[in-house]
Amino acid sequence: MAAPENRIFKAVVIGVSTGGVMALKQILTALPADFPIPILVVTHITPTADDGLAQLLNSQCSIRVKEADEEELLAPATVYLAPANYHLLVERRGILVLSVDPPVNFARPSVDVLFESAAEAFGHSLIGIILTGAGHDGSRGLLQIRQAGGLVIVQDPADAEMDSMPRKALELLVPDYLVSLAELPALLCRLTHTTHQVNVI
Amino acid sequence: MREYWKNGWGTMTASELIDLEIKLLMEGIFQVYGYDFREYAEASLRRRMTQWLSGSSFATLSEAQSRLLREPALFENLLRGITVNVSEMFRDPSFFKVLRERVIPHLKTYPFVRIWHAGCSTGEEAYSMAILLREEGMQGRYRIYATDIDAEVIRRAQEGIYPLQELQRFTRNYQQAGGKASFADYYTARYNRAIIDPSLRENLVFATHNLAVDADFGEMHLILCRNVMIYFNPSLKEKVLNLLHSSLTPGGFLCLGAKESLNYRQLASCYNEISPRTQVYRRSYGCP
Structure with a gap:
């Protein structure tokens, strides 16, 4: 396999739970408006939430942030948040699919469900990231991303507001990168050959 | 010869093979039972199919296909897995x-x-x-x-x-x-x-x-x-x-x-x- 910096990635998937709003804010505000590939995010939110979080992040970030719509075609420079009370999946042609299948790991949306479908859809062209959170959602999915040849990144548990999700992921694999939130935007830009934007907020 | 195989046949990934198996099985199910899942969204159907498979005694869907097309009771079990829907009263x-x-x-x-x-x-x-x-x-x-x-x-x-x-x-x-x-x-x-x-x-x-x-x-x-x-x-x-x-x-x-x-x-x-x-x-x- 080529060095990470020389690989071509088609999408980023992020799984986050407790502490997610602050973590996403820190990462997404530091990404440039022309970030070249789509970013798909599952964060555990209450089932009756509306798209307020997407709107909030969109108003604070240069990169476009929106709630994922059913049957939406992935576009570059866009962050898609899984809607409350739906699983988010992605198909090989880059089309988003929602489902109301039962919760997985007590969660809907579930990180594992997104990661598993993205690993199948994008194989080695995928970057998977596990951030702060309670529980263990996402660790199995991250392993599937690794097994499909994708690149895996885990937030350093010492840096995480809740270290359980990163720790559970580290029990299953050794990530390609173990980073702090502050390091993550620059790493993503390096991996996708974009210029890192200095966080001004 | 090895190169030939590598470039010609047998180059499908495991994931592509599963997609193919689902497609073949859905065609068979439609012809045998009249249930049409051929136009279901791939990602969610695949998730349900692989879940059903992991709870079954079959290693692959190809292996399961032979019996699924012959045994209505087994098909009904799969049907339940494919169409499972959870609901709640006054959802939303x-x-x-x-x-x-x-x-x-x-x-x-x-x-x-x-x-x-x-x-x-x-x-x-x-x-x-x-x-x-x-x-x-x-x-x-x-x-x-x-x-x-x-x-x-x-x-x-x-x-x-x-x-x-x-x-x-x-x-x-x-x-x-x-x-x-x-x-x-x-x-x-x-x-x-x-x-x-x-x-x-x-x-x-x-x-x-x-x-x-x-x-x-x-x-x-x-x-x-x-x-x-x-x-x-x-x-x-x-x-x-x-x-x-x-x-x-x-x-x-x-x-x-x-x-x-x-x-x-x-x-x-x-x-x-x-x-x-x-x-x-x-x-x-x-x-x-």
Whole structure:
């Protein structure tokens, strides 16, 4: 396999739970408006939430942030948040699919469900990231991303507001990168050959 | 020779092979049993198929196929896995509030109304509707048709028995939806189960119906098809929307799930959303 910096990635998937709003804010505000590939995010939110979080992040970030719509075609420079009370999946042609299948790991949306479908859809062209959170959602999915040849990144548990999700992921694999939130935007830009934007907020 | 194999045959990834196996099996199932899953959305179908497979004794879907095509009982087991749907009473309380405040007043202007829950699963939504209509004084003036592809699910819907631990959520939903009574009036608790008040089943007809292959239901005033078409690919969605459209009376209402919309659909011009983001669409009078 080529060095990470020389690989071509088609999408980023992020799984986050407790502490997610602050973590996403820190990462997404530091990404440039022309970030070249789509970013798909599952964060555990209450089932009756509306798209307020997407709107909030969109108003604070240069990169476009929106709630994922059913049957939406992935576009570059866009962050898609899984809607409350739906699983988010992605198909090989880059089309988003929602489902109301039962919760997985007590969660809907579930990180594992997104990661598993993205690993199948994008194989080695995928970057998977596990951030702060309670529980263990996402660790199995991250392993599937690794097994499909994708690149895996885990937030350093010492840096995480809740270290359980990163720790559970580290029990299953050794990530390609173990980073702090502050390091993550620059790493993503390096991996996708974009210029890192200095966080001004 | 090895190079030849590598570049010519045998180069499919494990994931591509699973997609192929699903495709072949769905074709077989359609020809043998008449159930058509060939136009289901790939990602969610694959997830359900691999889950079913991991709970079975088969190593691959190819291995399972031989018996699935010969043993109806095994196929029914798979069918349950593919079409499993979870529901709750008054799911999306704000939607039921819109029904109560914006749709039922229109329905009251008819002497008798017909309502169709297309893809009713185990009946939670249909019973919620019966409660709503009773509280709005429409008793004796409606008939609800609730259909699902799976006969076993319909049997459970008819029973109207739900795990007691679900009732807490149902009650909260009911209250948020603007419920006018005490939700406890609508069920009897026995051990760890709740039985829905049998009188709610009057004028409520449960039946099997397959949206992908069966014919339309005539002259409905209100159709609910929420979070059903999200499992279909675009061409099947268009087909099913046409079926719903031809079952809906002009001026009638079509309700979709919270993340579904008629935008970009061929029939979009025949419908107006009663207000943004309600996913409640009214059929225009001028549309064929």
